[in-house]
Amino acid sequence: MLEILGYSDKITTRPGDTLEIKVSCEAGAKTFNAELVRIICADDFPGGAGYKVETVAHESNRAYPGRRQVINVGSSIQVNDAQGTLAPPSFTLQAFIYPTTPAHGVQGILGRFCDKMGGYRLMIDAQGALTLEIVNDGEKKTISSGIALKSRIWHFVAATFDAETGEVNLYQETGSNKIVHTEKISLTPAIPSKPFLIADGKYNGRIDSPHIFPRALTRREMDTCSVAEALAAWDFSIGISTADVTDASGNNHHGQAINLPTRGICGRNWTGEFMSWQEKPQHYGAIHFHDDDLYDACWETDFTLTLPDNLPSGIYAVRLSCAPSIPEHADEAEAFVTFFVSPSLRKATAPVAFLASTATYLAYANSHHGWRDPLAEICYNMALQLGPTEQFLQSRPDLGLSTYDVHSDGSPSYYSSRLRPVVNLRPKHRVWNFGADTHILNWLHMTGQTVDIITDDDLHEKGTALLKPYRTIITGTHPEYHTHEMLRAIKAYVDDGGRLMYVGGNGFYWHTAYHSTLPGVIEVRRAENGSRTQGALPGEYHMSFNGRMGGLWCNLGFAPQKLVGIGYGSTGFDSASYYRRQPGSFDLRAAFIFEGIGADEKIGDFGSVMGGAAGYELDMIDHELGTPEETLVLASSEGHSNAYVLTPERLLCAYPGIDGISHSDVRADMVFFSTIKRGAVFSTGSITWAGSLAHNKFDNNVARITGNVLKRFLDPKPF
Amino acid sequence: MAYTIDPKRLDLAREFMAKPYGLHSDELQRVLNVMRAPMQRSGRLVALCLRRHREWALGRMHQDPLAPIARVDDRVFRSFEEIEKEIFRLRWHELTGRVLDA
Secondary structure: OOOEEEEEOOOEEOOOOEEEEEEEEOOOOOEEEEEEEEEEEOOOOOOOOOOEEEEOOOOOOOEEEOOOOOOOOOOEEEEOOOOOOOOOOOEEEEEEEEEOOOOOOOEEEEEEEEOOOEEEEEEEOOOOEEEEEEEEOOEEEEEEEEEEOOOOOOEEEEEEEOOOOOEEEEEEEEOOEEEEEEEEOOOOOOOOOOOEEEEEOOOOEEEEEEEEEOOOOOHHHHHHOOHHHOOEEEEOOOOOOOOEEEEOOOOOOOEEEEOOOEEEEOOOOOOOOOOOOOOOHHHHOEEEEOOOOOOEOOOOOOEEEEOOOOOOOEEEEEEEEOOOOOHHHHHHHEEEEEEEEOOOOOOOOOOEEEEEOHHHHHHOOOOOHHHHOOOHHHHHOOOOEEOHHHHHHHHOHHHOOOOOOEOOOOOEOOEEEOEOOOOOOOOOOOOOOHHHHHHHHHHHHHHOOOOEEEEHHHHHHHOHHHHOOOOEEEOOOOOOEEOHHHHHHHHHHHHOOOEEEEOOOOOOOEEOEEOOOOOOEEEOOOOOOOOOOOOOOOOOOEOOOOOOEOOEHHHOOOOHHHHHOEEEEEEEEEEEEEEEEOHHHHOHHHHHHHOOOOOOOOEOOOOOOOOOOEEEEEEEEOHHHOOOOOOEEEEEEEOOOOOOEEOHHHOOOOOOOOEOOOOOOOOOEEEEEEOOOOOEEEEOOEHHHHHHOOHHHHOOHHHHHHHHHHHHHHOOOOO | OOOOOOOOOHHHHHHHHHOOOOOOOHHHHHHHHHHOOOOOOOOOEEEEEEEOOOEEEEEEOOOOOOOOOEEOOOOOEOOHHHHHHHHHHHHHHHHHOOOOOO
């Protein structure tokens, strides 16, 4: 197991910033060590590019007392009620619910309750039936319908309690199936000094229109009473893009959503007439709660770390370590809290900037799809492997999910937060995304090229102004997730004469949203089609954070071909191949790119990632989707295996013959084009390109082409 | 009719053992597609990495993807390719009833 975990309050930083470092010693270590390190190359694979992490002298590099910190996973709504007005002697609790795991044990729906002091709550009992629980001074009374709730069906549920008569009525209804259960009890609930809760962190499913009335209503009154008669009537269709929950009764019992339950999802009124919560909020009056929702782990800070004013821009981490329980498993007693140091604002310290794919890293944060997705093995065409990190994630649902996962109830996970230990954003892990991106930084480091690090998060916030100081921007190997603001900024930069090197594959693919007020969290709704491990549900294609339609940028009017000339076309994970020069490479405009490269030379028939520069996810030109007319196709890959197939969005229907043997579109296109104001774009269209840079001590044709392009792109002479 | 693996086609097993990754013959790929199918009644065999880059063990996933993944036995493999081949052998046995001696 992983014995130490940590995270920081920030991921994009600047010299002088102070980070709050939060640590948990999971196996009980009494102390841990912290050390600031600069990450040059995260790849520690035998035969890989060579692990390079350098210690940075800092006053925070020392031992600290260790402790275990817990994560309270699971979502709810908390309604603070210091005055105690949400505690009437008699009451009616009612709501529409759509439980998704009614057979998974006790789950609270609505009430004011704590284990120590008691209280009252409407809940699902261990048998899956609707229950009202009343507890006072250790005495407990449960009144159950005795009939299990049905999974994934809307129910009307209610409980009334008359303090004078002791009568309890339970209502559990689905359409014409109406269950009424009546009992008399001689116990009144204690009133704990705890918030009123809608869902309890363990409930899985949707809740719509929860109400509490200050008396025991008749069933007829439940249909006819106005919200003004309620003590609280929460309307989830208000404030969908926020964590605020509105009480529409006028009594101001407003609440806060905890751990980001899913909003902007179909409620009990949804008919299919409207597809967006912005068009008809009343149809989207539900919130979906999950027992594995997590926004902020809320750990206490173990120490702060202030970045020196003269710290060079780069990728850094706080390396945490403790004494391992098993000496030969020392790797598991080491963690990295990774962060990105950009230069001070408007003070570029290099002519080139590396745009770190922080949105993409977040989309994949703590992902489980590599082994839980039933299609994973047949897609990878190799056995599934779980390292210590993956085994730990499997055992620890409290670490939350990525946007690739499904929740424990099978519903898609739309959100991913960095305010928790993210165990796969670190060195000594897979050579994928972050790890693979350091191959580019490693190559720049080796060539002596200074580079500033900028991030997706900053690009979303600051737009083109972030890019303008640089002659060239280099992307990561798989810059997959972007907001409209980010794409617009890159396009404006290139159109205005900037130079862009896209040295990756499957970039600019999924529409992504950042939350307008909550830091460190993104939303992705995988609408319509695309290569997916889960899909947004019908009627739920619009993101809750901003109301915009989710899905692929190629379906949303901003295909990657418009930006970088190429877009995702095919994928495979069992091997990688090489490129052959195409006629465009002999065009005089491209001569600078191929200096020192033979006409018949195979490009990238080597590399530490699957043995080739063309692999994993491949992009191709498509003029209909926006590849600029003047684009030169410089080289294309060939010889891909039968495990490589076209991406689903390229298919109107499924058909045989879409693999690397049969279909000519299974290839990566390397392209170059210049823009109106003498800017330029160079794209390689393959995730494994950067894995070939270090081959033969960086003396190879992949490094040469990349270097030729960078040298010319840094030359201010216009194209 | 779903493809079934012919236990007499040892040539396919030998092809896999010689080159577990990359381009396979069409017939071997059909065998692998059956072995790696999305639904696996007996629970998917996986490689559990015990020590990074050094040691692997066989694990079997539960039908419930959230459940713990149990080790199959005490054997420790020294390379990922070695355990890949062992998974092939075990599946060949499970799917054909014949022990694969390759």
